[in-house]
Amino acid sequence: DAGITQSPRYKITETGRQVTLMCHQTWSHSYMFWYRQDLGHGLRLIYYSAAADITDKGEVPDGYVVSRSKTENFPLTLESATRSQTSVYFCASSESFQTTEAFFGQGTRLTVV
Amino acid sequence: AQKVTQAQTEISVVEKEDVTLDCVYETRDTTYYLFWYKQPPSGELVFLIRRNSFDEQNEISGRYSWNFQKSTSSFNFTITASQVVDSAVYFCALSELTGANNLFFGTGTRLTVIP
Numbered sequence: 768d769a770g771i772t773q774s775p776r777y778k779i780t781e782t783g784r785q786v787t788l789m790c791h792q793t794w795s796h797s798y799m800f801w802y803r804q805d806l807g808h809g810l811r812l813i814y815y816s817a818a819a820d821i822t823d824k825g826e827v828p829d830g831y832v833v834s835r836s837k838t839e840n841f842p843l844t845l846e847s848a849t850r851s852q853t854s855v856y857f858c859a860s861s862e863s864f865q866t867t868e869a870f871f872g873q874g875t876r877l878t879v880v
Numbered sequence: 881a882q883k884v885t886q887a888q889t890e891i892s893v894v895e896k897e898d899v900t901l902d903c904v905y906e907t908r909d910t911t912y913y914l915f916w917y918k919q920p921p922s923g924e925l926v927f928l929i930r931r932n933s934f935d936e937q938n939e940i941s942g943r944y945s946w947n948f949q950k951s952t953s954s955f956n957f958t959i960t961a962s963q964v965v966d967s968a969v970y971f972c973a974l975s976e977l978t979g980a981n982n983l984f985f986g987t988g989t990r991l992t993v994i995p
Binding site for chain 1: 884913915917922923924925926927930932971973975976977983985986987988
């Protein structure tokens with residue numbers, strides 16, 4: 768089925784551990800994004816990618832690493848998880864960055880204990 | 881300063897009532913895009929509408945309508961004859977065409993439609 772899928776849907780990890788959130792899209796969209804959603808902040812952009820091997824920081828990139836070796840995949844890694852990174856993470860894709868709508872995955876609820 | 885302000889944190893209405901969700905934005909760009917997204921209880925975000933800064937025509941799609949007013953920097957969303965299925969969090973977003981990180985979401989308005 769066409770779409771954008773995130774895995775896992777739920778994750779609990781300990782402070783200091785590395786954790787990777789996966790994102791896969793089947794539309795061949797050029798742009799992919801990672802957002803975090805926190806109460807009182809709406810969605811904030813962590814990183815985005817314009818194409819394979821091209822990534823750039825968003826509003827809140829500290830503590831996160833991304834890669835995009837293939838157009839369809841855009842994993843997000845928390846190198847050393849902290850409690851402040853407890854959040855709901857959304858992956859999205861779109862044909863362009865600013866001018867077209869984005870399609871979102873179902874989100875990953877990450878809890879850092 | 882917030883680029884996108886959704887002052888209404890939560891709204892409750894009784895089914896069949898009309899409801900308007902407010903969105904006020906701030907930008908110095910002359911070219912920009914505005915979006916509305918819906919986040920139902922299932923969690924995913926669903927695109928509703930996109931409007932560019934040069935198109936101030938109001939838009940109607942079924943029970944949904946949008947009022948874009950550049951003079952007041954507002955892009956309000958009205959649901960007519962609300963239904964329980966409209967219960968969700970609604971996000972307004974602004975996209976500027978300058979700079980690198982320039983897609984801003986408001987904090988969302990949680991709409992509850994009471995049967």
